[in-house]
Amino acid sequence: MKKRVLITGGAGFIAHHTIRHILNHTDWEIVSLDRLDYSGNLNRISDMMTEISEKDKKRLRVVHHDLRAEVNDMLTADLGKFNFILHMAASSHVDRSITDPLTFVYDNVVATCNILNFARKNKNLELFVYFSTDEVFGPAPNKVKYKERERYNSTNPYSATKAGGEELAVAFENSYHIPIFITHTMNVFGERQxxxxxxxxxxxxxxxxxxxxxxxxxxxxxxxxRHYIHASDVADGCLFLIKNRKKIIKKNKIDYGGAKCPKFNLVGPIxxxxxxxxxxxxxxxxxxxxxxxxxxxxxxxxxxxxYALDGNLMKKLGWKPKVxxxxxxxxxxxxxxxxxxxxxx
Ligand SMILES: NC(=O)c1ccc[n+]([C@@H]2O[C@H](COP(=O)([O-])OP(=O)(O)OC[C@H]3O[C@@H](n4cnc5c(N)ncnc54)[C@H](O)[C@@H]3O)[C@@H](O)[C@H]2O)c1
Missing domain, CATH: 3.90.25.10 (UDP-galactose 4-epimerase, domain 1)
Structure with missing residues (x-):
């Protein structure tokens, strides 16, 4: 049976590049789930799909849902079961979080809880990936680059709610044994931003x-x-983590007091x-x-x-941006x- 992956926020900027990357590098079936707000745009997907063969286009299905609401039984049955869930949906524009913090709590914390609850129903789930940000560490003094397990210091509601989502993920791995990875990404750019x-x-x-x-x-x-990174490179790093997850868990033996949810910085070249x-x-x-x-x-x-992240862990594991x-x-x-x-x- 073909693997199935659910990508939340699929009409968003990074997620639509990730859909393309997965269509081009696997035979997996993809479901994109999005509520299509000011930053979600289905035209991104239709535009990007012009570069995909007719046969491969059939592997993508697009579903509309706002994750502020739970994934109810009807939607759960409609979506089916997944091997992987990539949770990329979020309110992501920092400026807007400063004027309207509560929206970010709903979209980045409540919505994360709803998708994690859905993940609990997927008994064969092999990996849930939570997409977080370098901003959870706050500003980096000169020459400092934050490693994956350093202290958090959110300077705006966007980063605080992303950090909140991370901790929910940790709690769900501890409480319900869902296998979860967390990524920290720096400023991402690319086509259709x-x-x-x-x-x-x-x-x-x-x-x-x-x-x-x-x-x-x-x-x-x-x-x-900043360390800028292209969205295709983020997608490539993400697919590397998914494909190598078993080896990585074995290799990534550093014991942070038994902390759950391995974390990985996906960092641009310079x-x-x-x-x-x-x-x-x-x-x-x-x-x-x-x-x-x-x-x-x-x-x-x-x-x-x-902002600055240390990308050495991913390098040691064998991944860095290729371009x-x-x-x-x-x-x-x-x-x-x-x-x-x-x-x-
Ligand atoms: N862009 C960056 O530089 C950057 C850096 C680090 C981390 N990230 C993280 O990566 C992810 C993707 O970022 P992006 O820049 O592509 O974001 P984006 O704003 O382009 O896309 C987010 C998507 O999520 C959808 N969405 C928002 N709230 C939703 C909800 N409640 N239910 C369903 N869908 C919802 C939006 O409609 C949109 O399509 C986010 O989790 C973000 O925090 C982004």
Whole structure:
């Protein structure tokens, strides 16, 4: 029997790349579950599916459901059983969490509880993957890179609710013995990303000769930095974890006081500051970058200057992104300029 995977938030940015990656690298059947809010867009899936063969298209089914509500018996019967569940659905825009924290509690904590409850009914479930973020660790001082098991320090409601979802996952593995992995990912970019995000905004500004705002320190001398990673590389890391889960559990013997839910940082190839990144984008667009440094840190609580994760565990296990950041930027800029409708909100 073919393996079956449920991907929540399937119409979202990272999840639709993950659907494509799984269709291209396995023979598994996929169900995408999404409620289609402001950041969920079924056009992502239909657009992406133009690159998939007619035969493989049949392996994807799309289901509409808002995980704020439980997965009731009727939907449970309709969805069927799964070997893997990738929980990617979330309210993910940090700015919105600062103005409306409660929405994030419903979507990132309550919804996580509902999908974990559904996972309990899947007796043959081989792995549940919870997608978390580097932001649970809060800002990273210079030269510090957080490893998987370091202390949490959420600076905004988005990261706090993602950390809350992580702890629910830990509790479900402890209480109900569901096999769960947790991933921490840093800033993800790629084709069909929401135009509110930094990279699509930079592409628009570079193309149209507008000023790009670069998030910086108080003195406006130092730009914020991140490890950017392409969504296909996140999907690749995720599939690596699923396929190698048994070996990884054996190898990943570090005992954190018997803590459940192995955690893995999926990190981009290099750390880039936002100015370097914007310059790379402008170069790829073929224009000179116009920019101004903006002190977001003190004017907007909840935004941090530097995030950094240590990707050594995944490297030791045998995984790292296969394509350089420069090639990925060229790929995304080229695709986006040819597919302009994805730059409109
Ligand atoms: N984008 C990043 O840089 C980044 C970094 C680290 C972690 N993550 C995590 O990865 C996951 C995917 O992020 P993304 O950027 O692709 O997000 P996204 O906002 O593009 O997609 C999220 C999807 O979840 C759906 N959704 C939200 N609440 C739902 C609910 N209650 N029920 C059903 N569907 C719901 C939305 O409709 C949307 O399609 C999230 O869990 C996010 O926290 C993202």
């Amino acid at each position: 929401h135009p509110e995000k930094f990279i699509p905004k930079c592409i628009i500004s570079a193309r149209d000769g507008l000023f790009v705002e670069i998030h910086s320190n108080k003195n406006k001398t130092k730009a914020g930095s 750390e880039l500051d936002n100015l370097e990144l914007a310059k790379l984008i402008a170069k790829s667009v073929g224009k000179k970058l116009k920019y101004k440094m903006v002190d977001f840190h003190s004017s907007r609580p909840g935004h941090d200057l530097r 350089s950041i420069e090639e990925r930027i060229d790929q995304v800029v080229d695709w986006t300029l040819k597919n302009k409708r994805w730059l409109k909100i």
